[in-house]
Amino acid sequence: MERIKSFSVNHRQLKKGIYVSRTDGDILTLDVRMTEPNNEPAMDPKAAHTIEHIGATWLRNSEIARHVIYWGPMGCMTGFYLIVRDLDFEAAIPYVKEALSVVRDWEGPIPGAAPEECGNYTYMDLPKAKESAKHFLDAELEYEYHYLEGNEEAK
Template sequence: MKKITSFTVDHIRLVPGLYVSRKDRAGDAVITTFDIRMTSPNDEPVMNTAEVHTIEHLGATFLRNHEKYADSVLYFGPMGCRTGFYLLLAGDYSSADIVPLMKEMFTFIAGYEGEIPGAAAKDCGNYLDMNLPMAKYMAKRYLKDVLTDIQDSQLYYPE
């Protein structure tokens, strides 16, 4: 079988960043898939499921309520390897285009207080697996280490 696109990325040289993973077409529409890489693959511990789950709930809620991007959001969810998230947007975007959106989202998560949206038995299939303090820590770290002064090497996959 042919390797899927995400398996062709050099994960040994990949650093935390914000990458265009792929662009697909659905009819006349372009779908841009972003790789929101929060930890260094195969180099540092992956995120635990509880903070990943919390970031997913907060991030999806933020994005689907965003004044400008809500109608473009198709999906926001975790990578199976737990090193980051995928964001699918309807439209032809570059990584640089959504840096402001990601700064907003991770600032929202880093400062979030209160009940986690959708963290109830009737709303979620694993509502008890949440860790808001660690989700906030990871969001602050991603803001500081990646988004605040993002470099080209964090916007484009390594060759």
């Protein structure tokens, strides 16, 4: 099988930040790297699930709701992908930061954390989600409007 492009990105060089992962016509995929791969601990999966629920709910109720296609965690638990349509990189950054600020400051029930709304509704950890969001927001972040190194397909 052919090696996929995301495995060609040198993960030893990635820092916490927001990057362009790829573009497909009017669709932009952002790499929201919450931890430094292979250098910092990955997110707790329960925390990532909680961030997914709160972040997706907030983004789909924000001013960019009509642009949002997907917000979800990377399998390696080092970040999230935000996929948007008809929205540029610079316009998306404040919404990513705000979504994570909402997670950091969240009080109350987690959206969609009920058995009729989620297939694993008890697999949540709000305190760890808040800690992960704070870890990202308190860092000196990279904001790179270029494709991740090795992602030649996206160029």
